[in-house]
Amino acid sequence: MKSLQLWLEPSRNNNKDIEMKSFYTLQEATEALELPVELTPDVRERMDRSVAFLANYLSEATAPVYGVNTGFGSLQNVEISAQDLSALQENLLITHAAGVGNPLNMYLVRTMLWLKMLNMSKGYSAIRPEIFERLSAMYNQQWYPVVTEQGSLGASGDLAPLSQMVLPLIGKGFLRHPQHGEISGEQWLAQNNWQPLQLGPKEALGLINGTQFMLAHSVEAYRRIRQIFKQLPIVSALSVDAFDCRMDSFQSPIHRVRPHAGQIAAAAEIRAILEDSPIAKQPKKQVQDPYSFRCIPQVHGASYDALDHCLDVWETELNSVTDNPNVFEEENIVLSGGNFHGQPLALTLDYAAMALSELGSISERRTYLLVSGQRGLSPYLADGAGLDSGYMIAQYSAAALASQNKQLCTPASVDSIMSSNGQEDHVSMGANAATKLLRVIENVENILAVEWLCGVAALKQRDLSTAPALQQGVDAFSKAYEIDHKTQPMQELIACAKGWLFPKFT
Structure with a gap:
């Protein structure tokens, strides 16, 4: 089984470094870009x-x-x-x-x-x-x-x-x-x-x-995926407690008998975050929770595994020579081939977009349930629903972004168009996949920001607190931004939540 650290850094190769280094991990590349x-x-x-x-x-x-x-x-x-x-x-x-x-x-x-x-x-x-x-x-x-x-x-x-x-x-x-x-x-x-x-x-x-245009987008996607994977379990664990969910579906025996690495890791994340949660430990009225909560390990985990594959491909490309022709002094030859063809990137950029879109899709469904007025929560988490619409339209925005992601996930890599009088008769369309992926990531960040906002608001309506470390994060966020949906335009609250979860990179 792979460790959870896998999704913070992809698999390493055994190549030895020379200057300018012959082998970089994606993480080393993002650090080198600052120098x-x-x-x-x-x-x-x-x-x-x-x-x-x-x-x-x-x-x-x-x-x-x-x-x-x-x-x-x-x-x-x-x-x-x-x-x-x-x-x-x-x-x-x-x-x-x-x-x-x-x-x-x-x-x-x-x-x-x-x-x-x-x-x-x-x-x-x-x-x-x-x-x-x-x-x-x-x-x-x-x-x-x-x-x-x-x-x-x-x-x-x-x-x-x-x-x-x-x-x-x-x-x-x-x-x-x-x-x-x-x-x-x-x-x-x-x-x-x-x-x-x-x-x-x-x-x-x-x-x-x-392939440097496509690969630059891949490196940027990697940097932002790291932050998504850092915040995703925190945001979803908050929703699990805010919706007063059972912990049965996260217990290790379930995942031991279906041992996908990502699934095991995703379940372990939630267990670790909510281990000391008073809400999680209190008796529950419901026998089961909806899929968007109960199947977090299976859905998040599948995306982890998919993205692990994408990161490995991007890291190989990072350490490749992709111009043409190439000169090979040792073999005393100049060879013209096709290392410029972006198919490895195109396929994985599309795959990454689909994997990330699903994280946004299931997040939006959790938000929908948090504002649904169930399990002791007020409709739309409002203070007097009717006079106050609460987080109703925040969920609309999340739904719009989740739906747009579905459209953006139409694969670019299945398309090709003949060019250069037929000499270049198959192309990858990987550049289109690359620009689409960053739009999907931006949408997922905003969807998670809405879920976080609604989780914070729902938790305030509970008599018990969540796990100490998670509660500390919620309190710090609330103190930093003095969240009040009745006096601050909702767009500003969403921007605050996004800035908290995904600080702007400079």
């Missing part, structure tokens, strides 16, 4: 070797090398002369920067930059260290290229958004800073006293070919 990036001597030497190898390989090659001295996509058979190789790479960036829609938040772009530098550092991309240094300057100075949400098919890599991300290297595009607004790529180069880079063979293709 400056520096090009170490080991990485510089590794990158220099790959560039030198490619130059030597081209000088001896008797056949064209895709993307190095040929056109791209369906133009693969168009040979490019030696004097046009640099123009080929610059044209690639300009024509492929075709993204549209809203700009990504700066933290996601920061993550994309870090992931691209990690990919380059492995020495299979034949990109000069000078390019790494320019990207790390953007990263360390907190000048983040303007990258938009839409335009990637998730195969051939995230071409459009990655092209937008690296346009400033040639003095194009725009960058934003958290404090200093927006400037052009040309202005950014000028303030660093740099000229636009002249890109060498394969360099532009190595920069824009890869």
